[in-house]
Amino acid sequence: MAKELPPIEERSLWEDAHKMLAKAEKEGIETAWDRLLQQTPHCTFGESGICCRICTMGPCRISKKAPLGVCGADTDVIVARNFGRFLAGGAAGHSDHGRDCIEAFHAVAHGETEDYQIKDEAKLRRIAEELGIAVEGRELLDIARDLVEEFWASFGSQRSQVCFVSRLPEKQQETWRKLGITPRGVDREITEMMHRTHMGCDNDAANTMLHSARMCLADGWAGSMIATEISDILFGTPKPRKAQVNLGVLKKDHVNILVHGHNPIVSEKIMEAVNDPELIALAKEKGAAGINLAGLCCTGNELMMRQGIPMAGNHLMTELAIITGAVELIVVDYQCIMPSLVQVGNCFHTKMITTADKARFTGAEHVKFEMHNGMDQARRVVRMAIERFPLRDQDRVEIPCDPVDIVTGFSNEALLEALGGTLTPLIEAIKAGKIRGAVAIVGCNNPKYKHDHCNVNLARELIKKDILVLVTGCVTTAAGKAGLLVPEAIDMAGPGLKEICGALGIPPVVHMGSCVDNARILQLAALLANELGVTIADLPLAASSPEWYSEKAATIGTYAVASGIYTHLGHPPNITGSKVVTDLALSGLDDLVGACFGIEPDPFKAADLIDERIRQKREALGLSA
Ligand code: CUV
Ligand code: SF4
Incomplete structure (x- = not known):
């Protein structure tokens, strides 16, 4: 049983995180890492999925002594x-x-x-x-x-x-x-x-x-x-454009507003409101140089993809963003928003605004967004942020680093345009083995891992092997911070990938959007399969979610596998208590849908596992390994 937190450098890959974790410790602010320690060790019945709470003859938990639930379920x-x-x-x-x-x-x-x-x-x-x-x-x-x-x-x-x-x-x-x-x-x-x-x-x-x-x-x-x-x-359909990532996108002399959640319906209106000249004038009246908007998690991906709005951080950076002390207001819709953000905000002048009736947080203020009032509500929220600027304690503000440049905006439409209007150049590159395959690295952070270590290292290893990497969700920010989302990153790629991406002027790691945008990757896979006259399961493709945590990530993994895409996970879902379910996930599904899951916590070994799968798919298509 872990009694102590690992040292700060072992909790995250990033300097901005290290500095904020040190600030949290100094100021006595609790974060997800502290609470993980309090929850460790986890319940082993829950972890292996053998606790049933489906009816009140139970709850039942399976053991050698009691192999069946009250109803007889095994x-x-x-x-x-x-x-x-x-x-x-x-x-x-x-x-x-x-x-x-x-x-x-x-x-x-x-x-x-x-x-x-x-x-x-x-x-x-x-x-x-x-x-x-x-x-x-x-x-x-x-x-x-x-x-x-x-x-x-x-x-x-x-x-x-x-x-x-x-x-x-x-x-x-x-x-x-x-x-x-x-x-x-x-x-x-x-x-x-x-x-x-x-x-x-x-x-x-x-x-x-x-x-x-x-x-x-x-x-x-x-x-x-x-x-x-x-x-x-x-x-608007995303087009390639520049943006920036990490906590350095926050500005010490500006009103800082963060958008967090998933649906662009709220965040797009907030973006319009921060550009309202009247509100900018009000911010200046209050002593700020202007209004700065930055994203978190998937709604951040949506705004960055389409509008170039900077990204402050991914899942495990959301508490740390508030700990900069520079955030006036955080406005959320739903999903992946830690309730702790209210508590961390209370340690500063940071206000949290909820916008969806289906996702309210005790301690936050609710400003309901509806179709007919989105713009008015957005202005109201931005005004609230401006009003809070004078309450900020500038002595407690610490913006830990400079932002990193990235290129975003690779919808399938934009990819096709970069390829000159047809998939042929990509298919030719795959046939010639210059691009050996493609892997979508997607999903979350989880404090059980060193933050972003697996996300980043898996991407680095795969591009070295001439495998094109597509990223969405929280892996985007990880890849961006590592300098992988710019065309110059081809220097870290293998020779074939370097040549092709260099000629096309695209990065070797391509940002395709938020978690729902994994659907873009499904569509791309289908386009390739149709073009080649095969099924998706025949293609040299794979997916991975190395640091996943959410139900949604497991669902994405399952639709990827069911669509014929081999999917690596850093750790298994809570299924290991059943041999039937585990065997199906790890191999049985392969016979049915042409793909299955693979589990490997080490990103370097995972890269080899995925590489081997791609090698097999290439050989089956009659291509060089
Ligand atoms: Ni929807 S599901 S932590 S924000 S990717 Fe990020 Fe992406 Fe996982 Fe959540
Ligand atoms: Fe109810 Fe059967 Fe589940 Fe026990 S195992 S909680 S009896 S459904």
């Missing part, structure tokens, strides 16, 4: 049910975010709001056409209303399958149909998971696992994909 059934519900939480999170995007799009299409507009008309028309909606000679809003209905239909169970399954190669659709894992509707699959895992329903672990796959596919190919496509339509 360890495999209990683990599969717990894991299914865990994944349902993740699918619900992304997909409810997607639903909020449809609501915004609906309001725009029906003229119910002036605060949101259609920014990418061409993308709206393109997607409508793709989904079989007539576009010729029609008014934009007419098309939009039809597209809204198409998206709503992917949430219920009105159809046999969600709309974007059509993006997959026919052969792969056939595999899903045979296995019965074609997702029918986002809400239907999540609800059915809750039903199946009620006491006395699905008592066959493998069968529950198959439904887990189906439900996660509904998230990837509908909930998340719809969120991404609508966000592009409403706020």
